[in-house]
Amino acid sequence: MKLFIIANLSILLFWFGASTLTLTLLSFFFYVFLFLLNHYLVPGGSAWSGYRHALKLQGPVGWPVLGSISDQMSALAHRKLAGMAASLDAKRLMVYSLGTSTRVIISSHPETAQQILGGSSFSDRPIKQSARALMFERAIGFAPSGAYWRHLRRLAAVHMFSPKRIAGLEGLRQHVVDRMAVRVEEEMEERRFVGVKGILQEGSLNNIIESVFGLGLEKEGSTDLTLTLHDMVNEGYDLISRFNLEDYFPLMFLDFHGVKRKCHKLAAKVKCVVGQIVEERKRAGDFSGRSDFLSALLALSVEDQLSDADLVAVLWEMIFRGTDTVAILLEWIMARIALHQDIQAKAQEELDTIVGNHRHVRDSDLSKLPYLQAIVKEVLRVHPPGPLLSWARLAVHDVHVDKVFVPAGTTAMVNMWAITHDPAIWKDPWTFKPERFIEEDVSIMGSDLRLAPFGSGRRVCPGKALGLATVHLWLARLLHQFKWFPAEPVDLSECLMLSMEMKKPLVCRVIPRGGLTSQ
Numbered sequence: 001m002k003l004f005i006i007a008n009l010s011i012l013l014f015w016f017g018a019s020t021l022t023l024t025l026l027s028f029f030f031y032v033f034l035f036l037l038n039h040y041l042v043p044g045g046s047a048w049s050g051y052r053h054a055l056k057l058q059g060p061v062g063w064p065v066l067g068s069i070s071d072q073m074s075a076l077a078h079r080k081l082a083g084m085a086a087s088l089d090a091k092r093l094m095v096y097s098l099g100t101s102t103r104v105i106i107s108s109h110p111e112t113a114q115q116i117l118g119g120s121s122f123s124d125r126p127i128k129q130s131a132r133a134l135m136f137e138r139a140i141g142f143a144p145s146g147a148y149w150r151h152l153r154r155l156a157a158v159h160m161f162s163p164k165r166i167a168g169l170e171g172l173r174q175h176v177v178d179r180m181a182v183r184v185e186e187e188m189e190e191r192r193f194v195g196v197k198g199i200l201q202e203g204s205l206n207n208i209i210e211s212v213f214g215l216g217l218e219k220e221g222s223t224d225l226t227l228t229l230h231d232m233v234n235e236g237y238d239l240i241s242r243f244n245l246e247d248y249f250p251l252m253f254l255d256f257h258g259v260k261r262k263c264h265k266l267a268a269k270v271k272c273v274v275g276q277i278v279e280e281r282k283r284a285g286d287f288s289g290r291s292d293f294l295s296a297l298l299a300l301s302v303e304d305q306l307s308d309a310d311l312v313a314v315l316w317e318m319i320f321r322g323t324d325t326v327a328i329l330l331e332w333i334m335a336r337i338a339l340h341q342d343i344q345a346k347a348q349e350e351l352d353t354i355v356g357n358h359r360h361v362r363d364s365d366l367s368k369l370p371y372l373q374a375i376v377k378e379v380l381r382v383h384p385p386g387p388l389l390s391w392a393r394l395a396v397h398d399v400h401v402d403k404v405f406v407p408a409g410t411t412a413m414v415n416m417w418a419i420t421h422d423p424a425i426w427k428d429p430w431t432f433k434p435e436r437f438i439e440e441d442v443s444i445m446g447s448d449l450r451l452a453p454f455g456s457g458r459r460v461c462p463g464k465a466l467g468l469a470t471v472h473l474w475l476a477r478l479l480h481q482f483k484w485f486p487a488e489p490v491d492l493s494e495c496l497m498l499s500m501e502m503k504k505p506l507v508c509r510v511i512p513r514g515g516l517t518s519q
Ligand code: HEM
Pocket: 117, 140, 141, 142, 153, 317, 318, 319, 321, 322, 323, 325, 326, 329, 385, 386, 389, 390, 391, 392, 453, 454, 455, 456, 457, 458, 459, 460, 461, 462, 463, 464, 466, 467, 468
């Protein structure tokens, strides 16, 4: 067909007196043009061009060479992808390309999400250069799903996230929230408003550092170390969230944005800072009687021990993952609390009934506070911190999803934000209404894909119980002790980095509720 068109065109041009060279060039460019059209005008874009005949694909064609990179890299990627899936009638499964060769599938439906997250076919993760350089390939999040990854998950399940250990860390959580309450009062006194994000980030970092390293929060030098780790986490977060051309094009030798260089520099710093903590603990010896994760890992039997390099990677990942997730979720919750005064009053009434006003809230009270828990669920529905579930999955072998053939090596994502805002799944999805979870008890731990903010299946978030225990207790304490008002209009705009943050940090006016004092 193409040759026929070219031949006809050539004859026409000949009749119009064009030279042989012009004819050859025109024919050449015309052929290239047709080839490109043929290659790119495929549902899902060029990375899917080899599969179009076998499949019934639905997805955007994207741009030549770039594919749908601009949509994926947008600060509102979850909304863009949800809009595209709805307009192409591809909620169950949409395909697209990143660059010329990265094939992606995305589900915006609980049933296909279950197929992706639930089985073993998508149990690896695609790894970005930045994540590799920052050593995450040797930690739980990006380790391929083999024996090493299973070993790490087991160690973390027993020594970091077991119910016994989470319960044992209540004293730490109480201590950290005491300090946060003092800072709230100090900021109110000094500035007449409270920068919520800063307080939550500091509290969250202190909490995770202490549970991972057990250095003693009040010890000399601990503030310097906290600041160093804080800067390292922020820099790593920024680097890993950044778009890097080299992830999608074979330009490994180039470093256009300087990401590779910065990652290597940061990794060297992490090895030095975390490595030094490990060395000092080893020198001090005797790990018994200590409850921190580092000591538990050092006390393992020889056959279970991790190498020093792997130990650093695993500890660094815990600090990295454990800080922002909790702080970001709590900032969204406090924003909703400040915005909906009626909901705040109802939660405080529940607290006063169950806890009274002569003592602070304890972990043991939390199960008796269904409305408070419903608020957390509703925030996870409306503002899931990982709207695209943070880190994608990778097909480890050829597989079918919804009868669509998905080749090995395809990146798979779930648009949890699209699912939690789908009117076919949730009544009035745009209304903030914690009461919906009083009417229907929906599990958020991964068994019900209508609301799975921690993912699901074998790579589900291992920190979900610890994260929720922290968020529930801190929210209860902050609500019990203070009334929260917006210091300026609450702006609910989103910005998707590694997690989905508030674009404009929350600023509140806070009034003590009386009865309870900060310690
Ligand atoms: C409280 C808010 C949190 C949210 C919303 C959250 C969300 C997520 C999500 C969506 C995933 C991907 C799951 C999947 O692929 O199915 C994940 C993985 C992970 N999370 Fe969390 N997380 C939170 C807290 C934490 C905490 C506190 C830690 C550790 C201290 C943590 C450590 C991890 C790790 C290590 C992985 C990788 C698991 C693997 O690949 O096997 N997370 N998280």
